[in-house]
Amino acid sequence: MQKIHASPGAYERRAGWRGWMAAISMGMLVLILSLVLDGCGGGEVAGVGSGGSGTASGTVSGFGSVIVDGVEYADTRASVQRPDGAGALQSSAVKLGQRVRLVYDSNNNAQSIEVLSQLVGPVTALPDNNGWMQVLGQWVRVVNNTSDPTRSTPTVLDGCSGVAAIASGDTMEVFGSWVWDGSKSATVLVATRMERLAAAPALVQLGGVVQGLSGSSFRLNASNGTLVQASSVPTDLADGAVVQVWATQSAWAAASSSVALQATLVLRSETRAADLATGQALRLGGLASQFDASARTLVVQGMTVQLAAGLVVDEAALARGEFVSLQVQRVGDKLVASSVEVRSGSAPNDDLGGKTLLIGNTSGINWNASNVQFSLRGVQVQATAAVIDTSCKSVALTTPISVRVEGGVQTPGQPVTATRVQCSPAT
Template sequence: MKSFPSLSAALSRVVLALAVFLVSACGGGGSTDLAGVGSGGSGVASGSVSGFGSVIVDGVEYDDSAATRQAEDANGVLLNVALKLGQRVRVVYAGARVAASIEVQAQLAGPVTQGPAADGVLQVLGQRVRIVSSSDDATRSNPTVLDGFATASAIQAGDEVEVHGAWAYDSTQGLWLLVASRLERLATAPDPVLIGGVASAIEGTVVRLNGAAGTRVDGFPAGSVAVGETVRAWVARSGLAGSPLVVQRVAGAEIRASDLDASSTVSLSGLASGYDAASRTVVVQGVRVKLADGVVADEAALARGEFVCVELSRSGSTLVARSVKQRGGSSDLGRTAEVKGVTRGIDWTAASVAFTLRGTAIRADGSVIDATCRAVNATTDVYVEVRGSVLGSGGAVTASSVRCSQSYSGSATTDYTGSLESIDTANRSLRLRVSPSGALLTARWDGRTYFEQHPASLPVGLRVEVEGVMDQGSSTLRLTRVRLAD
């Protein structure tokens, strides 16, 4: 029978894991925890990106206009990154869901060690990963966003990938696997690699991942991990042939002890595992929680391992789910992808339309395009709302509805494509000749802006896609992302 950590043991490990994370992060960019975030309706949410309005995590929208968007590297430095559909993220927010920081947390990054079998299961760094190919998946998981692969069958051993998703226990095989929400081909081989999973056994400083015969990883501080908890760590590529693998650094946790003390709301989304009907406890992404008295849930769905979102609190040494949300009926919880933003240059009169919005490829048949779009000139800025689902490669959203409006908030995120007229790295500004109108746009960047290519290396005349928010009371775009146009 599969064992899971006790509630008190899990909580104490979370506290210790937090301490370890804070110490290891001091040498780099630091932690994403914010001092004084505990008042005024603050919170922390851990889940998967299901769309963009600002940013949408499992169906809940957070204003990211002033947020940092970063990922931790092997040295503990937080680097600016682009947000993409299907990524696993940790959002720290305040007030009316205004995000202060968004940390992207991949679960695996390294070589495919075994290609997909007929059941959609492959291996990355020896860890089992399941590709979800249908919206009718038994776990109610979204189809996996495949970026860089036309189909799952195109993935081969030796491909370098980054994988996001939720860990789930497979009772038929007695092991944990990662149900992928996003699998992206990497242009270069990462070194060190990122390995993750659920601790199945502890042998001093050695953690065995995901099963009785799973990968042994050495270097975890004694007592910092309990059986059943989720871990992520960096390992030198040169040591992948050895056993045990040797940890260079342990990554920050999704939910931390300070979250429960400093935040009014802490939510965690993932797949249910190890549901115990007698105690009404369930494990979500390595955290075991007890359903609070009076909380109503579809317990049969929890036992089947379906998607769940729990809101956490603490009662003594017990982690309690004070609310449980599950997909089904009117509870979408991110099953529908939503992408919203301001753009221009789209021929809405075409029989079918393909365009990019918020860095996301959109494909829309003419039958789903509303008349509010058909009347818009291609040279006019328009606020576009897309609803649909992710099908096929590249993270493209196949639209079920597209609506447009020429009336929108000045804080709406805006996308433009055009050619660089000039770039001033000293003053962090650029000018863009926007397609197709030819209008000249002035934009500036700051320390939160993500550049796909270093700004000093961008030549005049290069076609780029930019994303940002108009500065209040001005016509200058404050950039959040700059990428090369396809």
């Protein structure tokens, strides 16, 4: 299995960067899309592919094509979709900080991308000084700075100038990693992206980890968590699975600690062993949770992963719940990791999407200003003169150029702060 190195400067060496013009078989694309549609419509995980393809589940960390946890995938022919509350797939857009699942071929060409929001609904408890808040009654933690002990990057906050601007009742769409938190006695969502929506949707969307499954009812994220009742649930649903749950606004308003939330749809949200062909690759990124040193298992986004025999890992980092990137395969009925990397590891393997990389064409920017603010690939960027390369400063305002930005979000609600900006002829 290929081991992925996600160091700064390594992006160009990846197949996704060099192979972005590689042809993708239209027949394979149709096959993948049919798998996606069949999977989501029936409550299954979409698109696992075959014939040398693999899947990746992680967080969007930049754009050249699309970069997930530091690995770049050519997306020129990929469908981008998300499930709705009726079980259909709707066209969507990929944004920084979203959690996605994609199917890729042997040349790192993305064939389909599914956007996986975790919560969509009103803020029910405002953020405290430590970033703890609630959306739809579910615990969410906003990562406020770059020194988070999990090595998570600060939460991308869109539609708000900062955490203090979040108001009770605001409709938020939240992406992130589900992890068990002992202080809350619940599974919580560590947010990678939060976007304030202009209007409340007809359906709210809850999410999290299934507990106490009984027939077609279960609780979310805690033994006393939100009680969900559905007319049907996926036949393979089990305790510990991560789900997406849709319900009407009126059903949400009527639910209480003793009255179940009547769901219109329940979908299993993440990959399980049975979704993969034997030996098929899964690139899995997220926060480590519930590490068991004796059993050599950990949970990432509701998926229990067995560490391969003899695999040397940073057990302290896993126990701390740090961000990890796993290379996983199906072995029998288990997911087995043949490689585990952590962001606190030694260079060159300490990035894993911790830094933002943006590559795109633009023009009309005065690169000689002392402080430059611009938009690239739909992401707001700010750069001081000290980080702007001379390759940019001699370019005329009207000349289209290709710009490469390295940097990261420092504080939720603020633009990406560039640490390096380079320019070259437009491609």
